[in-house]
Amino acid sequence: MPVKVVKNLPAIEQLRADNIFVMDSERAEQQNIRPLNLLIVNLMPRKMVTETQILRLLSNTPLQxxxxxxxxxxxxxxxxxxSYLDSFYHxxxxxxxxxYDGLIITGAPLEQMAFEAVDYWLEFLEIIEWSKRHxxxxxxxxxxxxxxxxxxxxxxxxxLPQKVCGVFKSTVxxxxHPLFRGFDDYFSFPHSRYTACAEEQIxxxxxxxxxxxxxxAGLGIVAKKNLREIYLFGHLEYDRETLEWEYQRDKAAGLTAVRPQNYFPEDDEQQPPVKTWASAASLFFSNWLNYAVYQATPYVGERLSSHYEEDYDFNQAE
Structure with a gap:
C-alpha cells in the first residue's frame, strides 16, 4: 500500500523511479479506509534527501x-x-x-552544540511536550x-574522542521483541555522530x-517497553551514498574528516560504497509501523485522546 503525501512533492518522482507506490492526496481522498497519520519533523539540512529516505522505508508495508x-x-x-517549505511543510x-499515530524526529548536524544553544530548542521542547498528548x-x-x-x-x-562514522555490526x-521480529542475530547499522549518551544513565x-x-559504536537502539518512545542513535534511513557525501563535505570544509568504517570495499574510498543495511532498515520501520503504531492506536485519535496519555499501555489499546 502507498504512502500518501502532498501532491507534487518532488520526492514522489524519485520514489516512483525506485518502483515505490506513492499516492498523492487527491487520489487518496477517494479511498474509504482508515490510514495512519504520521508527522515527520525534518531537522536535516537536505530536506528533500531525508524525505525520500524516510518515505521509502515507510512505503514498505500494506498500510496507507x-x-x-x-x-x-x-x-x-x-x-x-x-518556497519549497511553504509548499510542502507545516x-x-x-x-x-x-x-498523530506516529512521529519521526530526524537527526541534525548539531551534536557539538549545547542543546540550549540550538536556535529552535524552545520550539523543540514544545513539540516534545505536545507529543505526549497528541x-x-x-x-x-x-x-x-x-x-x-x-x-x-x-x-x-x-x-567522543573521535567521530563515530561508518557501518557497524550491531546486536539484537x-x-x-516486536521491533526485531524477522531479524538475524546481528545487523549492519550506519552511524555518524560526535557524541553519545551514557549507557549507565539510560x-x-x-x-x-x-x-x-x-x-x-556503543548504544544502537533503546525504547520504552510500551513502545511509546523509541531512540535510534544511528541512521538506518541513510542511502548508500549518504556517509560518503558527509565524508566529502567534511573534507571540503577543512574538518578532520573520518573515513567511514566498514563502508568502502577494502577501505578504498575510490570504490563505490557497499550498502549492507537496507533489509534491516526496511524490516525495522515496518515493525515499528505494525507493532508500535497500527496494532495499538485507536480508530479515531481525536475522539479517544485518552489513548494518547503518556502512561497508556499499548498492550491494552482497543
Missing part, C-alpha cells in the same frame, strides 16, 4: 499512511528554499490541534534521539530496554 512534514519555524533554513502552529509512538533518530532523551529525562550527551538483544530509567548495541 498520511504523512505531514514539519520544520521548526524558529530556525532560518539555509539549504532549502522557503509549521508547528498548523498541526498543534492534530493527533502522538502515540515517537521514533527519535540520532541527534533527535539525544535531544529527546535530554528533553524528557535530562540524559546528557558526551563528546531480544529476539522476541539503564536507570524506568521501563526502558536496551535493544541493540555495537562494540564500536
Amino acid at each position: 499512511i498520511n504523512v505531514d512534514l514539519l520544520y521548526p519555524s524558529s530556525h532560518v533554513v539555509k539549504n532549502t528554499q522557503q 509549521s508547528f502552529s498548523e498541526v498543534r490541534a492534530k493527533y 502522538v502515540y509512538s515517537t521514533l527519535h533518530i540520532c541527534w533527535g534521539a539525544q535531544a529527546g532523551l535530554y528533553a524528557r529525562y535530562g540524559i546528557t550527551k558526551q563528546q 538483544e531480544n529476539h522476541r 539503564r536507570i530509567l524506568d521501563d526502558f530496554e536496551i535493544l541493540s548495541h555495537s562494540q564500536h
Whole structure:
C-alpha cells in the first residue's frame, strides 16, 4: 500500500523511479479506509534527501499512511528554499490541534552544540511536550534521539574522542521483541555522530530496554517497553551514498574528516560504497509501523485522546 503525501512533492518522482507506490492526496481522498497519520519533523539540512529516505522505508508495508512534514519555524533554513517549505511543510502552529499515530524526529548536524544553544530548542521542547498528548509512538533518530532523551529525562550527551562514522555490526538483544521480529542475530547499522549518551544513565530509567548495541559504536537502539518512545542513535534511513557525501563535505570544509568504517570495499574510498543495511532498515520501520503504531492506536485519535496519555499501555489499546 502507498504512502500518501502532498501532491507534487518532488520526492514522489524519485520514489516512483525506485518502483515505490506513492499516492498523492487527491487520489487518496477517494479511498474509504482508515490510514495512519504520521508527522515527520525534518531537522536535516537536505530536506528533500531525508524525505525520500524516510518515505521509502515507510512505503514498505500494506498500510496507507498520511504523512505531514514539519520544520521548526524558529530556525532560518539555509539549504532549502522557503518556497519549497511553504509548499510542502507545516509549521508547528498548523498541526498543534492534530493527533498523530506516529512521529519521526530526524537527526541534525548539531551534536557539538549545547542543546540550549540550538536556535529552535524552545520550539523543540514544545513539540516534545505536545507529543505526549497528541502522538502515540515517537521514533527519535540520532541527534533527535539525544535531544529527546535530554528533553524528557535530562540524559546528557558526551563528546567522543573521535567521530563515530561508518557501518557497524550491531546486536539484537531480544529476539522476541516486536521491533526485531524477522531479524538475524546481528545487523549492519550506519552511524555518524560526535557524541553519545551514557549507557549507565539510560539503564536507570524506568521501563526502558536496551535493544541493540555495537562494540564500536556503543548504544544502537533503546525504547520504552510500551513502545511509546523509541531512540535510534544511528541512521538506518541513510542511502548508500549518504556517509560518503558527509565524508566529502567534511573534507571540503577543512574538518578532520573520518573515513567511514566498514563502508568502502577494502577501505578504498575510490570504490563505490557497499550498502549492507537496507533489509534491516526496511524490516525495522515496518515493525515499528505494525507493532508500535497500527496494532495499538485507536480508530479515531481525536475522539479517544485518552489513548494518547503518556502512561497508556499499548498492550491494552482497543
